Amino acid sequence: xxxxxxxxxxxxxxxxxxxxxxxxxxxxxxxxxxxxxxxxxxxxxxxxxxxxxxxxxxxxxxxxxxxxxxxxxxxxxxxxxxxxxxxxxxxxxxxxxxxxxxxxxxxxxxxxxxxxxxxxxxxxxxxxxxxxxxxxxxxxxxxxxxxxxxxxxxxxxxxxxxxxxxxxxxxxxxxxxxxxxxxxxxxxxxxxxxx
Amino acid sequence: xxxxxxxxxxxxxxxxxxxxxxxxxxxxxxxxxxxxxxxxxxxxxxxxxxxxxxxxxxxxxxxxxxxxxxxxxxxxxxxxxxxxxxxxxxxxxxxxxxxxxxxxxxxxxxxxxxxxxxxxxxxxxxxxxxxxxxxxxxxxxxxxxxxxxxxxxxxxxxxxxxxxxxxxxxxxxxxxxxxxxxxxxxxxxxxxxxxxxxxxxxxxxxxxxxxxxxxxxxxxx
Numbered sequence: 001x002x003x004x005x006x007x008x009x010x011x012x013x014x015x016x017x018x019x020x021x022x023x024x025x026x027x028x029x030x031x032x033x034x035x036x037x038x039x040x041x042x043x044x045x046x047x048x049x050x051x052x053x054x055x056x057x058x059x060x061x062x063x064x065x066x067x068x069x070x071x072x073x074x075x076x077x078x079x080x081x082x083x084x085x086x087x088x089x090x091x092x093x094x095x096x097x098x099x100x101x102x103x104x105x106x107x108x109x110x111x112x113x114x115x116x117x118x119x120x121x122x123x124x125x126x127x128x129x130x131x132x133x134x135x136x137x138x139x140x141x142x143x144x145x146x147x148x149x150x151x152x153x154x155x156x157x158x159x160x161x162x163x164x165x166x167x168x169x170x171x172x173x174x175x176x177x178x179x180x181x182x183x184x185x186x187x188x189x190x191x192x193x194x195x
Numbered sequence: 196x197x198x199x200x201x202x203x204x205x206x207x208x209x210x211x212x213x214x215x216x217x218x219x220x221x222x223x224x225x226x227x228x229x230x231x232x233x234x235x236x237x238x239x240x241x242x243x244x245x246x247x248x249x250x251x252x253x254x255x256x257x258x259x260x261x262x263x264x265x266x267x268x269x270x271x272x273x274x275x276x277x278x279x280x281x282x283x284x285x286x287x288x289x290x291x292x293x294x295x296x297x298x299x300x301x302x303x304x305x306x307x308x309x310x311x312x313x314x315x316x317x318x319x320x321x322x323x324x325x326x327x328x329x330x331x332x333x334x335x336x337x338x339x340x341x342x343x344x345x346x347x348x349x350x351x352x353x354x355x356x357x358x359x360x361x362x363x364x365x366x367x368x369x370x371x372x373x374x375x376x377x378x379x380x381x382x383x384x385x386x387x388x389x390x391x392x393x394x395x396x397x398x399x400x401x402x403x404x405x406x407x408x409x410x411x412x413x414x415x416x
């Protein structure tokens with residue numbers, strides 16, 4: 001239990017997917033302008049991360065490893081993610097229309113989100129599927145935290161008087177640098193809490 | 196003549212990283228030192244060139260509805276090939292790039308060029324476009340990597356520049372420094388191009404998912 005909590009917290013705070021592993025920067029910059037859409041996007045990403053890990057981890061351990069086909073992992077995982085996202089979209093459109101209205105438009109964007117493929121590829125390093133799933137959940141929550149925090153920063157930058165050449169994306173990137181620097185303060189936290 | 200044009204546009208005027216803001220994840224992740232930026236850029240150029248040629252050849256065979264999964268499989272094939280080659284011939288680079296080598300598969304530059312160019316143009320034009328875009332990506336990565344390595348580690352391509360007296364600013368090798376250097380470079384490109392670029396949407400131009408979201412989510416950037 002302690003070990004799982006350590007994985008969860010280090011995925012959320014220390015090894016934050018966006019701010020320290022540089023995965024999912026496009027949605028981080030692209031969809032963080034409004035807190036509402038930031039929440040929608042990150043809920044969809046977290047959902048897909050956990051469920052794709054639940055599919056790709058057994059595929060890797062039970063199919064690819066016994067057949068000595070580990071090198072096919074990228075190809076197999078991206079296909080699974082693409083098909084899965086499509087399936088989820090069809091299912092929630094049919095059975096949960098309110099959820100579809102809030103998450104629907106984000107789902108197709110997720111197929112090519114490197115955070116999702118990245119988390120499934122990194123998760124094969126874990127020994128048990130439980131650890132892999134907890135890491136996927138932590139990665140998703142870390143993505144959520146970064147996006148939601150940053151959308152607050154973006155809303156302030158919108159009204160701030162920045163030099164013309166920095167308007168828009170450059171100002172957002174510099175602000176992201178400062179947010180990333182503040183996350184460096186979390187290093188060592190997990191070792192102290194659970195070590 | 197037109198091939199030269201297709202080739203040159205990717206280098207500067209439509210630079211995928213600094214102008215179109217595509218492929219930002221590898222741009223930030225592997226550029227703590229210039230050498231990794233160069234390696235990443237060349238690996239991506241190889242995948243881009245190979246997949247553009249194949250997609251252009253198959254453009255009449257692949258049905259429209261399943262083109263994105265088909266493109267992704269072709270791209271993933273080339274990524275697997277390039278990781279084999281690097282693992283054998285340049286193992287150091289293979290270790291340094293790590294999971295980002297596999298993540299070339301979802302680099303939006305590649306899928307974006309496949310969707311916007313290779314699936315509509317001739318093989319030769321697609322190859323010229325891919326080569327230009329790939330080298331433009333490499334150029335941007337080496338530039339960002341050089342700035343971060345010189346400021347953060349006090350060296351360039353591993354050559355020490357501190358002469359034992361200057362203290363490098365370690366922050367620049369860290370994620371925070373990556374974001375800042377990239378932000379400043381985009382700002383400088385904005386300034387040089389007379390703010391034409393700031394109107395460009397964040398990756399929407401080449402984003403393969405644009406059809407799905409209708410540019411709604413990024414249109415208001």
